[in-house]
Amino acid sequence: RNGAVEMGHGAGGRAMAQLIDELFQRHLDNPLLRQHNDQALFTPPPGRLVISTDGHVITPLFFPGGDIGSLAVHGTINDVAMAGARPLYLAAGFVLEEGFPLADLDRLVASMAAASRSAGVPIVTGDTKVVERGKGDGCFITTTGLGVVPDGVAISGDQARPGDAVLVSGSLGDHGVAILSQREGLGFATEIRSDSAALHDLVAAMVAAVPGIHCLRDPTRGGLATTLNELARQSGVGMRLREAAIPIQPAVAAACELLGLDPLYVANEGKLVAICAADDADILLAAMRAHPLGAQAARIGEVVADPHRFVQMETRFGGQRIVDWLAGEPLPRIC
Amino acid sequence: RNGAVEMGHGAGGRAMAQLIDELFQRHLDNPLLRQHNDQALFTPPPGRLVISTDGHVITPLFFPGGDIGSLAVHGTINDVAMAGARPLYLAAGFVLEEGFPLADLDRLVASMAAASRSAGVPIVTGDTKVVERGKGDGCFITTTGLGVVPDGVAISGDQARPGDAVLVSGSLGDHGVAILSQREGLGFATEIRSDSAALHDLVAAMVAAVPGIHCLRDPTRGGLATTLNELARQSGVGMRLREAAIPIQPAVAAACELLGLDPLYVANEGKLVAICAADDADILLAAMRAHPLGAQAARIGEVVADPHRFVQMETRFGGQRIVDWLAGEPLPRIC
Ligand SMILES: Nc1ncnc2c1ncn2[C@@H]1O[C@H](COP(=O)(O)OP(=O)(O)OP(=O)(O)O)[C@@H](O)[C@H]1O
Ligand SMILES: Nc1ncnc2c1ncn2[C@@H]1O[C@H](COP(=O)(O)OP(=O)(O)OP(=O)(O)O)[C@@H](O)[C@H]1O
Ligand SMILES: [Mg+2]
Ligand SMILES: [Mg+2]
Ligand SMILES: [Mg+2]
Ligand SMILES: [Mg+2]
Ligand SMILES: [Mg+2]
Ligand SMILES: [Mg+2]
Structure with a gap:
């Protein structure tokens, strides 16, 4: 397929019609x-x-471990899944730049289709707009997802209670570091790949094991630190983390050192944070590890009563520090 | 409110959080x-x-008769309504340019809120991304809408049958001409305003009068000509229009002359095309006119059997011409 996007591709x-078909x-x-309506x-x-x-x-639009197409599918599936929901359908709106x-x-729509098919969540309606050269950046994709919440599940960011356990589904920082390494042209010995993945199947297993999960959230922009602060604010609680318990790949930790980043603030696209009653934590952790x-x-900490809603961390060296909202310069355009 | 969008406004x-709040x-x-979840x-x-x-x-983002905010609300409400559906909820994703x-x-979010409130269709979830200066164009908004279809309604672009009547809800070309006039700095004696409006209430009245409407579609990009060709293609039929019956405001006709445009190809944002059985046409037209x-x-023509799926028009002077898909140069970025 040769050629480039032209203004006419967005003119109706x-x-x-040909580009869409x-x-x-x-x-x-x-x-x-295939209904071909507006x-x-x-029937849900x-x-x-x-x-x-x-x-x-x-x-960049293409990066180790994914591309904007698969990311746009995974990202929205995950936000739907964070309600404990089973994703049903996606809609996709494209803003393409002339040229x-x-x-x-x-290539990126093929990747989107593959991600959608492998997740079992079809893209059922779409839109295509074209902007003049210099008024966009190749391709932006907005996806919207719809899901159904199983009966008895009531997961929400305001449900964290003192004593609850805080769990993460895997290592942190992989996505953001993969993007930045590619952007900065850093050639690490081990290629760091984005963790971009659809989490709904993991969530289904978690909800089956512990229907009473209190909170689920994917630590995307702002990383784990921001997500935990959001949950602490929403639930009106504090949190206490153990740094040593937070899984970070050695290659990611090394890259963060080099780039001057704290991995707790780096975006993930295939990870989740779960908060549940302490009594349910072992069962939930086992269900997660089985997927x-x-x-x-890993179980990385606990919820505590704290009118200040601070997220605190016991460092590797036994000290305490506050894990605040985003610190330092933000990472632009990583999702 | 002073200041400008910064990269940090999209960094999580x-x-x-402050911009969103x-x-x-x-x-x-x-x-x-206000649930503040992802x-x-x-419960639908x-x-x-x-x-x-x-x-x-x-x-431009602001134009006579509306702005991108109200347009983003009306546009998606209308596509939902074209199934005969009652719109329930909207989601809105913003891509903002630094600066x-x-x-x-x-101003435009206030306008969006006003449009959403006056239509009775709340925006229930959102997203905010920021791109560097020169990688966007101020503000792009992708809206997604959900609606519920009343029992017994089965409106679809493939339902037009030979003999059916073709109706439009009002004058054509107002939106596109309003945008172009503003862009070209044309000062017409009469200001031409966009027809941007939410059509779901009109549709509800139409469906109440004639539950068996065959097709509904809003003639947006590509105008009436393109919409009728889409419907003809989808239903496997032809159409015959009477030019004299197609409502076009004199000021719009004059501006089209000046701009070298055919009003049948100019976008509308508050109009619809309806196709129904000939026997229902008078009732449907009366219901439309009462709103x-x-x-x-106006009733502008009829569906005919035609293996070529041509849209033909009897001109004002008694001639015949084919109203093809978009002819000539497209109008860029009018919606
Ligand atoms: N990028 C895309 N991927 C898949 N389907 C698409 C895409 N863009 C458009 N479509 C589909 O093509 C059809 C026509 O879309 P189009 O955007 O022209 O309709 P519309 O929204 O009614 O018009 P407008 O966008 O001008 O208001 C719809 O069925 C839509 O779902
Ligand atoms: N422009 C907006 N208008 C209204 N609400 C918004 C807007 N942007 C975000 N929100 C709301 O703010 C909350 C946080 O949105 P955010 O996009 O940070 O979550 P997320 O999608 O989980 O994260 P990410 O976009 O990094 O994947 C959500 O409840 C969302 O609905
Ligand atoms: Mg998200
Ligand atoms: Mg999220
Ligand atoms: Mg569209
Ligand atoms: Mg539309
Ligand atoms: Mg439409
Ligand atoms: Mg978001």
């Missing part, structure tokens, strides 16, 4: 998308639903 | 958005649902 005429719908094909029609299973949306503006190579578009995406799961 | 830390959620406030949880009414998504990249004035953002957004509704 034949060129757009021959590129987007060819890759993403499924019965609901909307997709379906009975029960409570959740909806979530995320724009994806990552640069963007159609070969790249084809490929939770093999490195 | 305190600056982002103090700007977005202040304007858009509603109980579901997703919004709700029983029945079939529809989902639709649209990116909005219009330039975008916060005062403009505040403020359908006051100028």
Whole structure:
């Protein structure tokens, strides 16, 4: 496939219809998308639903472990799954920059289709806009997801209670460090890959083991530190972490040293934080470790009563420090 | 409100949390958005649902009759409504350009909130990304809508049958001409305003009058001509229009002359095309005319059997011409 995106691909005429048919719908094909209406029609299973949306503006568009297409699928599936929900459908809106190579578009939509298919969550409706050269950055993708929450599940960021256990599903910082290494052209001996993955299947196993999980959240922008601060604020509690218990890959720790980053503030795209009653923690941890995406799961701390809602950490050397909201310079455009 | 969007507003830390709290959620406030989780949880009414998504990249962001905020609300409500559905909820993803004035953002989010409130369709979840200066164009908004389809309604673009009547809800070309006039700095004696409006209330009245409507579609990008060609293709039929019956405001017709545009190819944002059995046409037309957004509704033609799926038009002078897919240069970024 040669050529590049032109303004006409967004103008509503034949060129757009052709791009949609021959590129987007060819890759993403499924019965609901094939309805070819302005909307997709379906009958949801009975029960409570959740909806979530995320724009994806990552640069570079292709990176070790994924690309913007797979990321846009995983990111929204994960936000839906963090309600304990089973994701049902995705919608995808593209903003393309004039001049963007159609070969790249084809590659990232193919990747999106593969991610959607392997997750079992079809993209059922879409939109394609084109902006002039210099008014965009190749490709932005906004995905919106819909999911159904199993009966009896009531997971929410305001449910953390003093005494609860804090768990993470695996090592932290992989995604952000993979992006930054690629961007800075750092050639590490071990290639660091994004952890980008769809977590709904892990979540289903967790909810089956412990239906009463209190909180689930994916530590994306702002990393683990920001996510725990969000949960502490929302629940009106503090947290106490043990640094030594937080899983970080040695290669990621080394890269963070080099880049001057704290891995606790670096984005992840295939990890989750879970908070549950202390009595449920062992069962939940075992369920997580039994799943490929939770093999490195760890119990990293506990929820405490704290009117200041501080997240504190016992350091590797026995000291205490406060893990505040994002410290230092932010990492731009990692998701 | 002074200042401008900074990269930190998209980085997941305190600056982002503050922008979301103090700007977005202040304007858009509603109980579901206030859940403050990664997703919004709700129990839909029983029945079939529809989902639709649209990116909005219009330039200029503010125009006579609306702005990108109200447009992003109306546009997605309308695509949901074109299934005969009652829109329930919206999700909104923002891609902001570094340097975008916060005062403009505040103004357009306020407009979005007003449009959402007046339509009775809350924005229940959102996302905020920031791209570097020169990698975006101020503000892009992708909205996704969810709606519920009343029992017995089965509206779809493949339902047009030879003999059916073709109706439009009002005058054509207002939106696109309003945008172009503003962009070209054309000062017409009569200001031409965008017709941007939420059509779900009109649709509810139409569905109540004629539950068996065959097709509904909003003639947005590509205008009436493109929409009718889409419907003809999808249903495997032809159409025959009467040019004299197609409502076009004199000021819009004059501006089109001047700009070298055919109003049939110009985008609308508050109009719809309806196709129904000929026997239902008078009842449907009366229901449309009884609604403020359908006051100028007109019956403009009929569906015919045609293996070529041509949309033909009897011109004002008694001739025949084919109304093809988009002809000539496309109009960039009008929605
Ligand atoms: N990138 C895409 N991937 C998959 N399907 C797409 C994509 N873009 C558009 N579609 C599908 O193509 C059809 C036409 O989309 P289009 O955006 O033209 O409709 P619309 O939203 O009614 O028009 P407008 O965007 O001008 O308001 C819809 O069925 C839509 O789901
Ligand atoms: N522009 C906005 N308008 C309204 N609410 C917003 C907006 N942006 C974000 N929110 C809300 O703020 C909360 C946090 O959103 P955020 O995007 O940080 O979560 P996330 O999607 O889990 O993280 P990430 O986008 O990094 O994956 C959510 O409840 C979301 O609905
Ligand atoms: Mg997210
Ligand atoms: Mg999240
Ligand atoms: Mg669209
Ligand atoms: Mg639309
Ligand atoms: Mg439409
Ligand atoms: Mg988000």
